[in-house]
Amino acid sequence: xxxxxxxxxxxxxxxxxxxxxxxxxxxxxxxxxxxxxxxxxxxxxxxxxxxxxxxxxxxxxxxxxxxxxxxxxxxxxxxxxxxxxxxxxxxxxxxxxxxxxxxxxxxxxxxxxxxxxxxxxxxxxxxxxxxxxxxxxxxxxxxxxxxxxxxxxxxxxxxxxxxxxxxxxxxxxxxxxxxxxxxxxxxxxxxxxxxxxxxxxxxxxxxxxxxxxxxxxxxxxxxxxxxxxxxxxxxxxxxxxxxxxxxxxxxxxxxxxxxxxxx
Amino acid sequence: xxxxxxxxxxxxxxxxxxxxxxxxxxxxxxxxxxxxxxxxxxxxxxxxxxxxxxxxxxxxxxxxxxxxxxxxxxxxxxxxxxxxxxxxxxxxxxxxxxxxxxxxxxxxxxxxxxxxxxxxxxxxxxxxxxxxxxxxxxxxxxxxxxxxxxxxxxxxxxxxxxxxxxxxxxxxxxxxxxxxxxxxxxxxxxxxxxxxxxxxxxxxxxxxxxxxxxxxxxxxxxxxxxxxxxxxxxxxxxxxxxxxxxxxxxxxxxxxxxxxxxx
Numbered sequence: 001x002x003x004x005x006x007x008x009x010x011x012x013x014x015x016x017x018x019x020x021x022x023x024x025x026x027x028x029x030x031x032x033x034x035x036x037x038x039x040x041x042x043x044x045x046x047x048x049x050x051x052x053x054x055x056x057x058x059x060x061x062x063x064x065x066x067x068x069x070x071x072x073x074x075x076x077x078x079x080x081x082x083x084x085x086x087x088x089x090x091x092x093x094x095x096x097x098x099x100x101x102x103x104x105x106x107x108x109x110x111x112x113x114x115x116x117x118x119x120x121x122x123x124x125x126x127x128x129x130x131x132x133x134x135x136x137x138x139x140x141x142x143x144x145x146x147x148x149x150x151x152x153x154x155x156x157x158x159x160x161x162x163x164x165x166x167x168x169x170x171x172x173x174x175x176x177x178x179x180x181x182x183x184x185x186x187x188x189x190x191x192x193x194x195x196x197x198x199x200x201x202x203x204x205x206x207x208x209x210x211x212x213x214x215x216x217x218x219x220x221x222x223x224x225x226x227x228x229x230x231x232x233x234x235x236x237x238x239x240x241x242x243x244x245x246x247x248x249x250x251x252x253x254x255x256x257x258x259x260x261x262x263x
Numbered sequence: 264x265x266x267x268x269x270x271x272x273x274x275x276x277x278x279x280x281x282x283x284x285x286x287x288x289x290x291x292x293x294x295x296x297x298x299x300x301x302x303x304x305x306x307x308x309x310x311x312x313x314x315x316x317x318x319x320x321x322x323x324x325x326x327x328x329x330x331x332x333x334x335x336x337x338x339x340x341x342x343x344x345x346x347x348x349x350x351x352x353x354x355x356x357x358x359x360x361x362x363x364x365x366x367x368x369x370x371x372x373x374x375x376x377x378x379x380x381x382x383x384x385x386x387x388x389x390x391x392x393x394x395x396x397x398x399x400x401x402x403x404x405x406x407x408x409x410x411x412x413x414x415x416x417x418x419x420x421x422x423x424x425x426x427x428x429x430x431x432x433x434x435x436x437x438x439x440x441x442x443x444x445x446x447x448x449x450x451x452x453x454x455x456x457x458x459x460x461x462x463x464x465x466x467x468x469x470x471x472x473x474x475x476x477x478x479x480x481x482x483x484x485x486x487x488x489x490x491x492x493x494x495x496x497x498x499x500x501x502x503x504x505x506x507x508x509x510x511x512x513x514x515x516x517x518x519x520x521x522x523x524x525x526x
Contacts, residue, residue: 162440184448
């Protein structure tokens with residue numbers, strides 16, 4: 001693959017999609033629910049995914065597309081080139097806040113992350129990486145993550161994972177909340193990965209994320225040294241919904257061993 | 264009081280302070296801890312408070328000042344005019360993220376909120392209100408809050424309040440997390456009040472806030488119809504640290520009656 005040509009192409013495509021999303025604020029947005037009453041989707045999520053797919057199919061035939069809204073391909077293996085796309089990551093924020101959501105895109109070849117993009121649409125902030133070339137926040141190169149400790153860390157975790165749930169021992173997760181310096185929750189996995197990559201938080205954990213939520217961010221975070229795995233320490237799952245942790249390498253192991261207990 | 268003249272004066276003062284804070288990013292910031300290892304304060308918090316106090320004492324003699332860093336007056340009653348100031352609300356964000364913190368200022372006369380300001384320093388976004396004149400986000404007038412339900416609400420609550428604590432029944436608070444559409448946590452009470460006033464969240468709760476954390480935001484949120492009280496439903500405490508809820512009026516009562524149980 002010509003990564004640098006693709007990189008330029010993708011940045012242009014993402015900016016165009018961002019423009020469409022910002023324009024949508026002046027028209028009516030249709031909101032539906034998916035798996036449950038709080039799992040929102042809008043006509044804009046669908047239109048933006050279709051916009052990407054149309055362009056990718058025309059300009060990169062042979063590549064496959066794994067998208068949140070399901071207009072792409074059915075993916076059950078990681079062979080070849082796959083674009084993993086969430087057209088609007090943080091749809092609840094998009095609907096309620098008109099901000100704090102992102103376009104998330106990762107391009108993988110035979111399961112290996114090659115290109116990563118997280119575009120904070122309203123702030124016009126692009127986090128991006130080409131494998132091996134470092135990660136960037138707009139034109140600024142992001143520094144490798146400096147070592148820290150659990151006690152000095154800010155961890156992004158949604159409060160819902162501290163309620164009894166079927167994925168993890170919530171009491172152990174409460175122990176994590178008490179051990180760290182602070183917790184935050186922003187409502188967009190992609191932005192939380194971008195904040196990890198830029199050192200604003202030190203870890204992000206979620207019990208249930210899909211490949212398109214993490215694909216772009218994993219490439220970006222990896223370029224500054226962050227570790228991204230499932231809760232069992234396996235590489236992040238790029239084929240189906242799974243647990244997910246992205247963390248500063250100095251705290252990743254201890255977070256899993258001391259505070260995350262899978263049911 | 265000449266509220267509109269003071270309003271212009273304060274906006275100018277806040278912008279000047281914001282400029283000083285942004286400039287501080289290029290110099291060294293000295294970090295100390297206060298009540299515990301996670302209660303941070305920096306030389307910039309102190310310098311900015313002193314900057315405000317110097318100006319207010321010169322230009323508004325006779326007014327009293329209640330500031331987080333303690334350079335103001337000892338306040339044990341609400342008579343006369345009191346400026347309630349947090350020079351940097353969200354110091355942990357200031358230190359770790361270099362963003363997501365705010366200057367928070369409320370001016371009260373005989374206990375009644377007259378002027379309110381929350382300045383998101385890095386984004387150069389000013390939320391402001393003059394009593395009776397509505398609330399503004401920069402030059403844009405904020406709408407009165409539309410009625411909502413607990414089930415459709417986004418509530419800002421820090422995960423630490425879902426761990427066993429001495430203030431509230433954390434199991435009941437977990438019930439709140441499960442009942443609402445979503446939760447968020449941004450790490451700055453002032454910004455969370457600004458987000459409430461601008462309709463991005465529907466409520467904000469905290470077990471422990473000080474008058475300067477809430478003084479500016481209460482004026483702004485009040486102008487769009489939000490209700491701000493302690494957990495017992497009393498008016499927000501402007502003399503000492505206390506529990507605090509600010510909410511859309513359509514959900515305030517039910518949040519307190521169904522989900523907040525004081526110990």
